[in-house]
Amino acid sequence: MTKIRTQYNRRSFLKVSAAASGGMLIGFSWLNGCKPNTPEPEPGIALPNEWFDINGYIKIGDTGLVTIYSPNPEIGQNVKTSMPMIVAEELDVPWENVVVEQAPLNTGFYQNQFAGGSLSIRLSWNALRMAGATGKRMLMEAAAKEWGLQLADISASEGVIKENNGERTVTYGEIASKAVGIEVPEEVDLKSPKDFKLIGTSIKNVDGEKIVTGQPLFGLDFQREGMSLAMIQHPPSFGMTVKDFNEEEIKKMPGVKDAFIIDTTINEPDWFDEKGFKQLIAIVGDSTWELMQAKKAIKANWESTGELESSSMHKERLEKALVSGTVTESRKDGNPEAAFKRAAKVIEQTYTAPFMAHNTLEPMNFFANVTEDSAELMGPTQTPEALEGSVAKLLDLPLENITVDMSRMGGGFGRRLYVHFGLEAAAISKKIGGPVKLIYSREDDMSQGTYRPTYRSTYKAGLDENNNLIAFSVRGAGLPDGPVFPNRFPAGAVENYLAEKISADTNITTGAWRAPRSNFTAGAEQAFLDEVAELAGKDPIDFRLELFERAKNNPVGEEYEYDAERYAGVLKLVKEKANWGSNEPNVFRGVAAYFCHSTYVAEVFDMVMEKGQPKVKKVWCAVDCGIVINRDGAINMMQGGVVDGIGHAMYSQLTFENGTPKQMNFDRYQLIRHSQAPDDIEVFFVENEIDPTGLGEPGLPPAMGALANAMYKATGQRYYNQPFATERQVIG
């Protein structure tokens, strides 16, 4: 057991109180038009007549039904199941008694209400445990008081409090009313990981039944009495803005209620305000189809505001940047120049990757209802607090007059970290003076993105006569941000080391895309190390393990950003599980390992040639993310990361001609499909008691490297330029 001091986040930890909204709040669902959505508890648990607020995370009903609020946005990373599991573990209630609700944005109750950087679990681990443990302690104090006993004389488990030397028992539901007024403890006990009953097991997705029966869950499904629909039209090219359009003609089209230009420019925009087009044509009506037809009839005058960029231009800019660009971040150990000169063997390779769109399957959308002095927002956002702040700036309203509710999201991948679609909905609602839901078409979504930047990196390695790696350098450029992490592996493991990051200009809007920069760096670095190991005549896993030994025992330089032991640990685990070294006929193996977002992952791919095309049949994946919360959910995330990594390295790209994306829908933008996915992906976790880290991103980056390395074995050709399918002149 660990003692932890409770920290109060303003209103989150108050004395227990009878819930102000009585029984109404439970199951309250915005999607059902503000009618209470009756939960379906397991047989045996009646719906409570009275509810008690334990703290911002927990509400207990008099029958023992427990509502746990999941604070963070749900984008498919399954935090709506795993975060409440942590609360339930420390509260010590049977999961069958738990109903999970999505919390709205509430900066008074919660911290870090965002979905990004694989940080939800990592940042909230302590807060969630504390919320559960505090609740349990307050219920126990109420029971102790009732029975005239000391806390030490009673114990609580599975929602029932017992006296240690006696027969009396009371359920959480029965004692909840007596907890009203109990002081919040200054210190609470947390369970020891060995006593976890829920954490580490597999709990099914809490929204599963709603998903398979098509219940309204997503922003695009939101309905409100009297709500209009709206679509926008942006300029055809980056580097253009709208001057005017055939407004009167559009307003006369069937189903169009209004048409106008909105401006979402705000003062002091932050990174999450990224958007290429602040002025947009908006059309309002009641039917999506009619709005789509009206959009086609728009005749606008566009004006140039900058250069109209093409992919050939981007390639030239990156090539030039790599030669003569300004280095914005770097690291140097030893004397790389001299070491390369004296090296017995030197190898140098250049890797590239294109711009990519996020392509969440649910296109951008948002609901807004703006009045004179308030704004209500509802929809898919990874950053509700950022959205609230930007809407406050746009409408010149105080934060407390703005509410943000979060729907389940049809994918995020970083796209919904950006808040412009919420602002656009607010601007349209303000103009029409009523509630509106803004909907992007797929083409709108793909052609005004916050894309993964395009990258180009050159790696160089020098081996001495005994095939030891004595020099390593990487120089990477990106439009706009360079794909280099100077202090990551192999920093610390090579005597003479140089890493240089270079940025270059573009007016294409870019942003965080699942595992930013790692989504290119891992693939390039791990493919390069495979080639270096081959040149050294060493097994690729043994070669890496040698480097980790060096970093662990005799590190180069003052610091590096990984734990060499844990990094080596996932490689050793995957080596064992995949039975690395065994050679099956016509099966070609590749390996890669990467550390990002505080999680270590190693992957082995088995590839076969099917009808002349390389296909990944089987994947072994070893992960060290500390304590695993929801085992099957964690496995699912890793499997998805692997498939996503294969898909994007193999098939996907966004190219430009005169500022216009050449791919605007899934006919030309290729995403991985069923027949291209592996048959089986086995996931293994390093079992330890280290505080948990995230899994949303870390599964993807190494997949790109393992893919490249397996493809080399299968085809005899090295792959340097993503998407590999284009390099092979095949469409999978």
Place this chain on the structure above:
Amino acid sequence: MANFKLKVNGKTQEVAVDPTTPMLWVLRDHLKLVGTKYGCGIAQCGACTVHLDDNAVRSCQLPVSAVGDKEITTIEGLSENGDHPVQKAWIEEDVYQCGYCQAGQIMNASAFLKKNPNPSDSEIESAMNGNICRCGTYTRIKKAIKTAANTENA
């Protein structure tokens, strides 16, 4: 505008819409059946899959005027209590991540299994290739289809 009488999930419903309106938007905007999803609008992603009689079709490419007296079944009407073998298999395998594409996957899989109750791996792959899952749950979808096939054949 024209009036159409549609048989959706066993009920007859009337709508007054432009005859070119795809069933996807009739379902979502007019009948408020939002389980059928919009993903691409050009029959490339499969998120809008519904059954037209027993066939899986892309509702984004099915004008309301072409439906006639054929029966439309959406995810909301696939079973009364969410207990179709395919829905149950999806829950058992905990298939979904974001969940957005899954209604389309389930509708396609259920129509496919009706025609081919005992499919091979490659038959599953080709039948399901038109349904994109951006989260990459393909291995679980395949497993769930096999689970459903086994229950149906049991």
